[in-house]
Amino acid sequence: xxxxxxxxxxxxxxxxxxxxxxxxxxxxxxxxxxxxxxxxxxxxxxxxxxxxxxxxxxxxxxxxxxxxxxxxxxxxxxxxxxxxxxxxxxxxxxxxxxxxxxxxxxxxxxxxxxxxxxxxxxxxxxxxxxxxxxxxxxxxxxxxxxxxxxxxxxxxx
Numbered sequence: 001x002x003x004x005x006x007x008x009x010x011x012x013x014x015x016x017x018x019x020x021x022x023x024x025x026x027x028x029x030x031x032x033x034x035x036x037x038x039x040x041x042x043x044x045x046x047x048x049x050x051x052x053x054x055x056x057x058x059x060x061x062x063x064x065x066x067x068x069x070x071x072x073x074x075x076x077x078x079x080x081x082x083x084x085x086x087x088x089x090x091x092x093x094x095x096x097x098x099x100x101x102x103x104x105x106x107x108x109x110x111x112x113x114x115x116x117x118x119x120x121x122x123x124x125x126x127x128x129x130x131x132x133x134x135x136x137x138x139x140x141x142x143x144x145x146x147x148x149x150x151x152x153x154x155x156x157x
Contacts, residue, residue, distance in 0.1 A: 021101035025059050029098035031123060032105045033116065036133035039143035042107035045133055050105050061097055063090060065108040084115050091119030098127055 022028050032049065034042040046062050053060045069076065073089055076082040087110050097104040110116055120128040141149040151157045 018099045018101065021099070025101040027058055027101060027103070028127065029101040030103050030127045030129060031094045031098050031119070032103065033094075033110070033119065033128060033130045034105065034107045034133050035110045035116065035130065037135065037137070037140045038109060038148050039140035039145055040133045040135040042109075042133045045131075046105035046107040053103055059100075059102045061102055061104050063094060063097075063104055063106045063108075068093075080112070083110075084112065087112070087115040088118060091122050094119065095122045098123060 018029070032046070034046045036042050043062075043064050043066075046064070050060045050062045068090055069086070072093070073086050076086050087108065090106060090108060094104050094106055116130060120130070122128075144150060148157065
């Protein structure tokens with residue numbers, strides 16, 4: 001977990017509670033955490049679920065790994081430490097959405113169980129739902145949206 005560097009900060013309670021937001025939206029917030037290999041279909045499934053829920057009037061949002069790395073986490077690489085920080089930040093953002101009674105679908109490789117458990121620990125019981133998306137290595141390689149499998153086979157990564 002990231003070290004708290006700022007010492008002059010105070011948590012401010014809000015007048016409108018998460019329960020107030022749940023009542024207004026007609027549902028609780030939650031995090032649907034799609035995880036799996038690159039090219040397994042995480043983003044595709046997360047977006048399909050988002051579409052279905054949205055059509056039913058549910059407040060939703062999708063946090064996608066590549067999109068987050070183009071903005072909030074553009075300063076992070078792919079070392080184990082950076083991967084952990086990437087997931088920690090995403091977890092904090094996902095929690096904000098869940099607190100606002102939004103169903104947030106996330107699509108991240110998130111290879112480390114400890115990182116997923118850290119995010120799970122941010123949420124009230126039952127609001128973090130981990131979904132492992134599985135596809136054969138052959139299928140993932142055939143999709144290879146980022147060329148990662150090709151680079152790995154060539155010894156470039």
